[in-house]
Amino acid sequence: MNRKELIEQIKQKRSFLCVGLDTDLQKVPRHLLAEEAPIFAFNKAIIDATAPYCVCYKPNLAFYEAAGVKGIVAFEKTVEYLKDNYPQHFIIADAKRGDIGNTSKMYARTFYVEYDVDALTVAPYMGEDSVTPFLEYEGKWVVLLALTSNKGSHDFQLTPAAANGADGVGERLFEKVMRVSQQWGNEDNMMYVVGATQGKMFQDIRRVAPRHFLLVPGVGAQGGSLEEVCQYGLTSDCGLLVNSSRGIIYASSGDDFAEAAQRASQELQTQMASILSAAGL
């Protein structure tokens, strides 16, 4: 899906919600465990319940790999189900890959050709040749880690660089990652991960990347505020995909999990619709 189509979907749906499919067999309602493919059964119910209220799904590979071969099959089936039934939804494989060029090429082919998802989260530590193989596919996106939602984001991402040239004096690592990576990709094939827990830092983010889409995890279970994110992060094209995982998919652990997920996603969508309207979008 390209940038124009994504923006179109956001405007039509009055939503920039991404539902994180972090499906953990330990947390799936008991009655589903009797199914042949419980992870997929759970995902299917969640997708059918939330699709009207979101524009994006983000399965995190950790949760599928944890279930071994069955988990990988569940991931494949989930992507297939989305593509067959909800082709307008953007799909991000949250896998945080990144390796030497030769190896990143393998990952890129896996996720963009074999699984055919729209986007993949990528870790920037290994630099240019670890990221560019993911930028060679038309209509596909890199979602590069910039300033993440977790406490550990302070350990390295905020390290200020020494004054060592015209560019980059005093910039922090996450700003350098965003500045330098704009030589590799552009607003049409690259997004950045910025945690909702980072609050006012969105102002700094928008200074470096005024128009790029940001994937924003951390609303809900991690404690980030949707209002604050939008106050500083919203652009004239929206420019945000705000993710909620646990707050939606585990809104109830009972038989009513799908209805509870529907309510939770609808609630966020209602807030998003107001925000978009207030911004004239």
Place this chain on the structure above:
Amino acid sequence: MNRKELIEQIKQKRSFLCVGLDTDLQKVPRHLLAEEAPIFAFNKAIIDATAPYCVCYKPNLAFYEAAGVKGIVAFEKTVEYLKDNYPQHFIIADAKRGDIGNTSKMYARTFYVEYDVDALTVAPYMGEDSVTPFLEYEGKWVVLLALTSNKGSHDFQLTPAAANGADGVGERLFEKVMRVSQQWGNEDNMMYVVGATQGKMFQDIRRVAPRHFLLVPGVGAQGGSLEEVCQYGLTSDCGLLVNSSRGIIYASSGDDFAEAAQRASQELQTQMASILSAAGL
């Protein structure tokens, strides 16, 4: 496998060679494609041929994920085969994982409990809570990316930090990663990835981490020099696991691939034996 056992293996085998099982179906000899499980058949032949000359195997997950469910099965079977037949060999899953704590926990369980490998490569960008879940398993290791072998390692890993406190004035990002991560793990459960292509930088590495084991990719196809790595990187416990992937497993693309891999690994082992002897190990 613990540190003492690993050092013991190195001394017995007169080798600190790690064979990278980056098995690509496109490069496997044609006749193997007729087998039911060609990736595993290739790995089994490579392992049987090289086991006397190495102390470690490192399958890179990218190559297994690329083959979908069959690839994951091949990875599982390879690890199982190693554990059943070569229990003295250290196994590193090269997956470069790392995510928020909740998610890293899932990856840790997958690799250390389900697959039961000895070590996992981990990316440091997301900081402490993305790494520490991998340190909670007795006898298991984190192999943290520090200074990688690829050209892109210059993009961020060499960024000098600004003078911002007593600690870390002027240190570069890879040095900060190594210094800070020593608050999370120790020489018994943490190694660092340092590319063989980094030459004299091993001196700087040893200043920050004088005794940690280093996993050193980049000898062979990537052009790193074993002599230079050892000149600056060797410790009184050896302290090195030097990896070669393509230079060994694709030493021949013909029916004699296993014999060629054996010769290539034996050649490296012979060099390593001299280096160890010269160092009085």
